[in-house]
Structures are given as C-alpha cells and as structure tokens.
Amino acid sequence: xxxxxxxxxxxxxxxxxxxxxxxxxxxxxxxxxxxxxxxxxxxxxxxxxxxxxxxxxxxxxxxxxxxxxxxxxxxxxxxxxxxxxxxxxxxxxxxxxxxxxxxxxxxxxxxxxxxxxxxxxxxxxxxxxxxxxxxxxxxxxxxxxxxxxxxxxxxxxxxxxxxxxxxxxxxxxxxxxxxxxxxxxxxxxxxxxxxxxxxxxxxxxxxxxxxxxxxxxxxxxxxxxxxxxxxxxxxxxxxxxxxxxxxxxxxxxxxxxxxxxxxxxxxxxxxxxxxxxxxxxxxxxxxxxxxxxxxxxxxxxxxxxxxxxxxxxxxxxxxxxxxxxxxxxxxxxxxxxxxxxxxxxxxxxxxxxxxxxxxxxxxxxxxxxxxxxxxxxxxxxxxx
Amino acid sequence: xxxxxxxxxxxxxxxxxxxxxxxxxxxxxxxxxxxxxxxxxxxxxxxxxxxxxxxxxxxxxxxxxxxxxxxxxxxxxxxxxxxxxxxxxxxxxxxxxxxxxxxxxxxxxxxxxxxxxxxxxxxxxxxxxxxxxxxxxxxxxxxxxxxxxxxxxxxxxxxxxxxxxxxxxxxxxxxxxxxxxxxxxxxxxxxxxxxxxxxxxxxxxxxxxxxxxxxxxxxxxxxxxxxxxxxxxxxxxxxxxxxxxxxxxxxxxxxxxxxxxxxxxxxxxxxxxxxxxxxxxxxxxxxxxxxxxxxxxxxxxxxxxxxxxxxxxxxxxxxxxxxxxxxxxxxxxxxxxxxxxxxxxxxxxxxxxxxxxxxxxxxxxxxxxxxxxxxxxxxxxxxxxxxxxxxxxxxxxxxxxxxxxxxxxxxxxxxxxxxxxxxxxxxxxxxxxxxxxxxxxxxxxxxxxxxxxxxxxxxxx
Numbered sequence: 001x002x003x004x005x006x007x008x009x010x011x012x013x014x015x016x017x018x019x020x021x022x023x024x025x026x027x028x029x030x031x032x033x034x035x036x037x038x039x040x041x042x043x044x045x046x047x048x049x050x051x052x053x054x055x056x057x058x059x060x061x062x063x064x065x066x067x068x069x070x071x072x073x074x075x076x077x078x079x080x081x082x083x084x085x086x087x088x089x090x091x092x093x094x095x096x097x098x099x100x101x102x103x104x105x106x107x108x109x110x111x112x113x114x115x116x117x118x119x120x121x122x123x124x125x126x127x128x129x130x131x132x133x134x135x136x137x138x139x140x141x142x143x144x145x146x147x148x149x150x151x152x153x154x155x156x157x158x159x160x161x162x163x164x165x166x167x168x169x170x171x172x173x174x175x176x177x178x179x180x181x182x183x184x185x186x187x188x189x190x191x192x193x194x195x196x197x198x199x200x201x202x203x204x205x206x207x208x209x210x211x212x213x214x215x216x217x218x219x220x221x222x223x224x225x226x227x228x229x230x231x232x233x234x235x236x237x238x239x240x241x242x243x244x245x246x247x248x249x250x251x252x253x254x255x256x257x258x259x260x261x262x263x264x265x266x267x268x269x270x271x272x273x274x275x276x277x278x279x280x281x282x283x284x285x286x287x288x289x290x291x292x293x294x295x296x297x298x299x300x301x302x303x304x305x306x307x308x309x310x311x312x313x314x315x316x317x318x319x320x321x322x323x324x325x326x327x328x329x330x331x332x333x334x335x336x337x338x339x340x341x342x343x344x345x346x347x348x349x350x351x352x353x354x355x356x357x358x359x360x361x362x363x364x365x366x367x368x369x370x371x372x373x374x375x376x377x378x379x380x381x382x383x384x
Numbered sequence: 385x386x387x388x389x390x391x392x393x394x395x396x397x398x399x400x401x402x403x404x405x406x407x408x409x410x411x412x413x414x415x416x417x418x419x420x421x422x423x424x425x426x427x428x429x430x431x432x433x434x435x436x437x438x439x440x441x442x443x444x445x446x447x448x449x450x451x452x453x454x455x456x457x458x459x460x461x462x463x464x465x466x467x468x469x470x471x472x473x474x475x476x477x478x479x480x481x482x483x484x485x486x487x488x489x490x491x492x493x494x495x496x497x498x499x500x501x502x503x504x505x506x507x508x509x510x511x512x513x514x515x516x517x518x519x520x521x522x523x524x525x526x527x528x529x530x531x532x533x534x535x536x537x538x539x540x541x542x543x544x545x546x547x548x549x550x551x552x553x554x555x556x557x558x559x560x561x562x563x564x565x566x567x568x569x570x571x572x573x574x575x576x577x578x579x580x581x582x583x584x585x586x587x588x589x590x591x592x593x594x595x596x597x598x599x600x601x602x603x604x605x606x607x608x609x610x611x612x613x614x615x616x617x618x619x620x621x622x623x624x625x626x627x628x629x630x631x632x633x634x635x636x637x638x639x640x641x642x643x644x645x646x647x648x649x650x651x652x653x654x655x656x657x658x659x660x661x662x663x664x665x666x667x668x669x670x671x672x673x674x675x676x677x678x679x680x681x682x683x684x685x686x687x688x689x690x691x692x693x694x695x696x697x698x699x700x701x702x703x704x705x706x707x708x709x710x711x712x713x714x715x716x717x718x719x720x721x722x723x724x725x726x727x728x729x730x731x732x733x734x735x736x737x738x739x740x741x742x743x744x745x746x747x748x749x750x751x752x753x754x755x756x757x758x759x760x761x762x763x764x765x766x767x768x769x770x771x772x773x774x775x776x777x778x779x780x781x782x783x784x785x786x787x788x789x790x791x792x793x794x795x796x797x798x799x800x801x802x803x804x805x806x807x808x809x810x811x812x813x814x815x816x817x818x819x820x821x822x823x824x825x826x827x828x829x830x831x832x833x834x835x836x837x838x839x840x841x842x843x844x845x
Contacts, residue, residue: 030638030700033432033512036493048698070518071511073429073636077422080638213491213510225522379694 089301101176124343148329173353233287240280247274281319311356391563396426398807401832409840425517435822461818489519572780573601583618616812623673626776647688654722661758703769783812
C-alpha cells in the first residue's frame with residue numbers, strides 16, 4: 001500500500017537536512033515504541049542530542065526496511081511528520097559522498113548511472129585493446145579454443161597486472177572511506193580491532209539480523225506486510241559475491257602456489273565456487289531489483305535509486321557473463337565473452353568505492369560501533 | 385436480507401478483536417472505521433502494552449503475575465469501585481489472550497528501555513499500538529471482513545431492545561446498514577470538547593486530548609438516548625500531565641513530561657499542591673492529569689535543576705531554561721517571589737538521604753505541606769529547567785453497562801439480545817476512576833473477543 005500523497009519533501013542542503021534529522025530523532029527518542037525493530041533505536045536511546053556524526057552513524061546503521069514507518073503514530077500527515085527510513089536514507093546518501101576518497105571523486109555519486117555506464121564501456125574497450133595489443137592481431141579473439149585457454153586471449157601477466165593495480169587503488173579508496181566514517185563516528189582505530197565487536201558485527205552481517213523484525217517473520221519490505229524476501233535475496237547476493245571472491249582467491253593460490261594454470265576442470269574447486277557464486281549473484285540482485293520496483297514510495301530514497309540499480313546491473317552483468325563464459329569457453333565465442341566479462345568485472349571493481357557497494361563498508365563499521373557501544377555505560381533514565 | 389451477519393462499529397483494538405473472532409466463527413462481518421485509513425485504530429494506535437496475568441514466565445513477560453495480585457492492583461486504583469465479576473473475567477482471559485494475539489500477527493518485545501517496572505506485568509507490542517492495529521486489520525482483511533473507512537455511524541435503529549440497523553455516513557451519503565447483531569466498540573467521548581465541557585465546565589477548555597480526534601462519543605450518546613443503562617461519572621477518565629505545548633489532539637506518548645518525580649510542581653500561583661514523590665512515575669502519571677485539572681487555570685509547572693538531566697525520558701519540547709529560580713519563574717510568567725519562596729522552603733525541608741531513582745528511596749522533606757516523600761533532592765544547581773503541564777485526556781470512563789457476554793443492559797432491566805459493547809465504551813464497568821497501565825488494552829481485547837464470539841453465536845441461532 002503506497003502512501004505517496006503523504007510524502008514530505010526533505011531539504012536537500014546538508015545543514016537543513018541534519019537539522020531535520022535531529023528534529024525527527026528527538027521526537028522518536030521520546031516515544032521509543034520501535035525499540036525492538038533494529039539496532040538504530042537502541043543506538044538512538046544512548047543519546048539525548050543528535051549531531052552530524054550521530055546522524056551519519058544512525059543512517060548507516062539503518063537497513064532501510066520500513067517497519068518503523070508503518071508502526072509510527074507520527075508519520076505524515078501527522079503534524080510531527082516522522083519518516084525515519086526516508087530521512088536516514090537521505091542522510092546516508094549524503095554520507096557516502098562525505099566519506100569518499102579522494103574527495104573530488106565524490107561527485108561520481110551524483111551521476112552514478114552515467115559513471116557506471118562509462119566504466120563499463122571503457123572497461124570493455126580497455127580489455128579489448130589489451131587483448132588486441134597482446135595478440136598482435138584479432139585472430140585470438142575468435143579462434144576456437146578447444147582447451148578453453150583464456151590466457152591465449154589475454155596473457156595471465158597482463159590480466160593480473162591490470163586488475164592488481166586497480167584492486168590496490170580500490171582497496172586504498174575503501175580503507176580511506178572507512179577511516180573517514182570511523183573518525184566522524186568519534187571512534188579510534190584501536191577500538192575497531194576488539195574481537196568481540198568484530199564477532200558480533202560479522203554475525204549481524206552474516207545473518208542480516210536487523211532485517212528479521214525481531215521475530216523471524218522478516219521486515220516490511222517492499223510493502224506493509226512483513227516478508228523474508230529481501231533478506232533471502234540479499235543473502236544470495238552477499239554469499240554469491242563471497243563465493244566468487246573465494247573462487248578467484250583459490251584460483252590465485254592454484255596459479256602461484258601450485259603452478260596449476262587455468263582453465264580448470266568443471267569439477268575443480270574454483271569453477272564450482274565460481275558457478276555457485278555466479279548463480280547466487282545473478283538471482284540475488286535480480287530479486288532485489290524486483291523488490292525495489294515494488295517498493296512503497298513512502299519509505300524509498302529516490303536520490304539513491306540510480307546508484308542502487310547501477311550496482312545491481314553491474315552485479316548481474318558480471319555473474320551472467322561469467323556463467324556464459326564458462327558455458328562457451330570451448331567455442332569461438334570465448335574471446336568475445338571473456339572481454340565482455342572482464343570489462344564488466346573491471347567496471348564493478350572501479351565503481352566499488354563510488355557506488356552502492358560502500359553500504360557494506362559503512363554498515364559493517366556501524367555495526368561494529370553498535371557492538372562497542374553496547375558494552376559502554378549508557379544513560380540511566382530510571383523509572384520511565 | 386441483511387447487509388452482513390454482524391456489524392462492528394469502531395476500528396480500534398476491541399472492534400478488531402470482535403471482527404476477527406466473529407469472522408473466524410463463520411459470520412460475515414462489516415466493520416465501520418470513521419477515521420481515514422491512515423488514522424485508523426482509534427486510541428489503540430497510541431498504546432504500547434497490555435497488562436497480562438500469568439502463572440509463570442511467558443514470552444515476553446517475566447516471573448508471574450497472578451490473578452489475585454492483578455485484581456488487588458485494580459482495587460487499589462479504583463478504591464474498590466469495580467465490577468469484580470467482570471474484572472476477574474477480563475483478568476483471567478488475558479493470559480490465553482497473548483497466544484491469540486500472536487496468532488493474529490501481533491509481535492511482542494521485552495519491556496521498553498526505562499520501563500523495567502512493567503516487565504513483569506505488561507506485554508509490550510513490537511512497534512507499539514499502530515503496529516498491532518496494522519496486524520489486526522490485515523488479519524481481518526484476510527478473513528474477508530468488509531472494512532469501510534471514513535464510515536461514521538451516526539444513529540442506531542433499535543426496536544424493543546433489538547438492533548435493526550445503523551445509519552452511516554459514508555462517501556458523502558447517509559445510508560442504512562442492517563445486520564443480525566451489532567458490536568459497538570466506538571470508544572469514549574474524549575475527543576468531544578463540548579461534551580467534556582458539559583461534564584467539567586469551563587476548565588475543560590484547557591484540556592489537551594492525547595489520542596485520536598475521532599472519538600466523539602456519538603455511539604455512546606445514541607445508546608444512552610435509546611435507553612441503554614449508563615454507568616460511571618462523566619468526569620472520570622485516564623488523564624496524564626502532559627506538556628502544555630503539545631498539540632490539541634493526537635500528541636500521544638511523546639507529549640509526556642517524565643521529570644515530575646525528580647522535581648517539584650507548582651501551580652499558576654507558584655505554590656506546590658501534591659506529593660511529587662508519592663510513588664514511581666509510571667504508577668502516578670495517570671493521576672497527575674486530574675490533579676492539574678483541579679488547579680487554577682488547569683496548569684502546572686514542573687521545575688528541576690541540572691541534576692536530573694539524563695535521568696528521565698527526553699522530552700520533545702525543550703524546557704524553559706534559566707540560571708536562577710527567579711529568572712525561570714519570570715520566563716514562565718509565574719509570580720516570582722512566591723516561586724522563589726516555594727523553592728526556598730522546599731530546599732530547607734529536604735532531609736539528607738541516599739538518592740536512588742530506581743527504588744523508593746529515603747530522600748524526603750520534613751515539615752512541608754504537602755511533603756515530597758521520595759526522591760526529594762535540593763533544587764539548587766543551575767541551570768534550572770521548567771516544563772508547563774496541562775491535563776492530557778487519554779480516554780473517558782463513562783460507559784454503557786454490560787453483561788459478562790458483553791450484551792448491553794437497558795434501563796428497563798432487560799438485556800439487549802443482539803447488541804454488544806467492547807472497549808472504552810464499556811471500560812467504566814471495570815474502571816470507575818484511576819488507571820492501571822495497560823488495562824485498557826486488556827479490557828478491549830477480552831471484551832472484543834467475547835463480543836465477537838457471542839455475536840456470532842447469536843447469529844447462528
């Protein structure tokens with residue numbers, strides 16, 4: 001059930017948005033009925049005032065499900081006009097830009113669809129250029145290779161070299177973004193290394209505890225009735241991603257430690273991991289996209305939508321082209337498919353620090369902070 | 385031919401419990417909610433828990449809360465003026481009620497932060513009352529209950545104590561809706577400012593209404609006019625002390641001011657009038673509305689110093705703030721000299737003790753009228769804060785008399801065979817005065833289910 005007629009317009013300039021955030025959290029903190037839904041509310045209750053750092057932390061702790069909106073006795077048209085998922089969604093979108101490194105690239109969040117489209121085009125073109133350069137002519141691209149030998153199209157050194165350099169940059173950007181978040185949240189690095197907090201945060205991430213509505217019935221996404229759909233599609237995406245990552249890691253170990261050179265047999269560990277991961281990474285994002293298209297406009301964050309879909313498209317493109325590559329690796333289509341696949345992977349890599357992927361970094365860090373805070377003495381509001 | 389077997393008038397907890405129960409018993413049900421969909425649920429949308437009897441720990445409740453203790457708690461707040469038969473019936477039904485609620489989509493959670501005193505006696509709804517109402521509306525829809533929003537029952541056709549039809553305003557026209565039985569769960573008259581003034585006189589103009597603006601008491605009035613037996617005093621109600629700056633209607637829980645027991649309260653003339661530390665605030669908040677209603681201009685001012693900040697639920701409206709009591713009194717437009725003297729007398733009367741706001745501590749005054757018997761600390765550390773308080777009406781107790789089967793009793797001594805009442809509109813049978821946190825939902829759930837069951841049984845015969 002959409003409540004579009006009651007949607008309030010949030011201010012777009014940051015100080016006004018933060019003031020609105022503090023206003024809403026102040027009212028919310030006096031009510032607290034939603035305390036049991038997720039981590040946002042216990043974290044809110046540890047505070048009496050909400051400055052920028054607090055709001056950014058709460059915004060990244062929010063999983064944007066909508067439970068608290070549907071339960072809210074003060075949602076618009078009530079004069080208090082409370083809409084926590086939408087307000088935190090807007091603040092979260094802004095926080096991604098605030099934390100981005102290097103700072104000038106924060107602009108990429110503003111036109112994320114265009115950026116991803118460019119990255120994809122340049123990725124494919126770049127890989128094609130690399131392949132052509134390496135083979136000296138176009139022959140290798142269309143050759144039937146009964147051995148499925150990728151390195152006949154692009155030598156391993158070239159492939160590993162290019163991706164290695166990009167990965168290092170991406171890693172640096174993600175770490176710098178994390179550091180910016182962690183500092184803004186008022187924490188020091190030593191706190192981040194506490195095992196119990198890391199353990200609790202990882203458990204929350206691995207189970208998506210905050211999307212279970214506290215009773216195992218799921219959360220109100222995409223609409224008003226609780227459902228586990230989003231949790232399951234995200235699990236498919238998340239574990240699919242991890243399996244693909246594991247496949248690459250195992251392949252790297254095979255290559256450098258054991259000297260076993262790809263392609264690997266269909267029953268080999270890297271191929272099995274990659275296939276399972278690829279399937280998860282195709283179905284999961286597709287499901288999330290489908291849910292998103294049915295999302296209640298009242299709790300959505302329109303300014304994030306382009307970025308969300310760009311990331312979903314890249315994930316699907318990466319997984320589907322990977323699976324197609326596996327299917328066609330012994331045919332004359334292998335060269336072309338490989339280039340498209342590697343181009344998609346390259347675009348995905350390059351856009352990691354400047355797209356939806358960063359939600360994992362900041363939400364993970366916010367969950368670590370949440371675990372740390374739980375052990376710290378809080379306010380004692382006593383009798384009521 | 386009837387429009388449906390059972391007509392349920394109202395859209396709050398009691399009405400929904402009745403509609404669901406009747407539909408599950410096989411009856412066809414139409415439910416009239418006078419509010420638009422967004423504001424559906426009457427006062428239930430502002431509730432957060434249900435007081436529940438239990439023999440042993442039962443999720444989400446801890447320990448045990450036996451029938452007798454529950455009943456004695458009720459006797460304490462009502463001074464014994466309750467219908468014991470009905471009250472015990474409600475209390476006993478509350479225990480199995482939790483499983484019924486869960487089966488219809490209500491989710492529970494441990495007692496909210498800062499409400500540990502209620503963890504044993506009150507089961508908290510995950511997300512509060514609006515989430516509960518959402519679950520029930522969904523359950524009712526699934527059962528095929530026909531729900532009409534913005535459908536206001538304005539009159540009842542009753543012949544020889546038999547309900548025939550309701551006159552309903554819906555989509556701009558007035559129409560007759562017939563049914564074999566009617567469940568009236570349309571709330572009290574708390575939103576009807578004229579009726580409040582009729583009961584209270586001019587002071588009612590200064591009341592704020594904490595809940596829904598839709599409880600105009602129309603059905604209560606019609607029933608009384610059509611010969612239903614009235615029970616209770618129209619001035620009795622659940623009334624809390626809330627921030628005077630809260631909206632006229634629908635301010636709900638956040639309008640509360642929770643520092644009364646940690647400070648002092650003076651009236652318009654700058655004088656104290658009641659023991660602020662009589663008991664824990666959750667046990668006293670519901671009498672302070674009435675206390676302030678009885679003060680001149682129906683206003684009070686809670687004054688604290690720096691010390692309690694961070695020890696009570698953060699208020700929505702920031703307090704007036706000043707570096708001296710005189711300055712604070714001036715800002716709140718109170719007689720400065722009197723307030724300064726009241727605070728000086730209070731500070732002088734505070735005896736040393738061990739402050740602990742989680743127990744009834746030994747910090748008290750001696751030689752004051754009235755004394756402050758717990759949590760009395762000197763108010764002497766600036767900055768000082770002041771919160772203006774008004775009576776905030778939650779719901780009224782004036783009711784129709786009912787049987788154990790929720791059938792409405794008539795003045796003639798007859799019992800209406802096909803007219804049932806549930807919720808606020810009959811809560812006065814159990815609550816004559818005072819309040820026990822969470823018992824409104826217990827009464828609504830118990831009598832809603834009884835009314836639904838009995839109405840369905842009546843229809844079958």
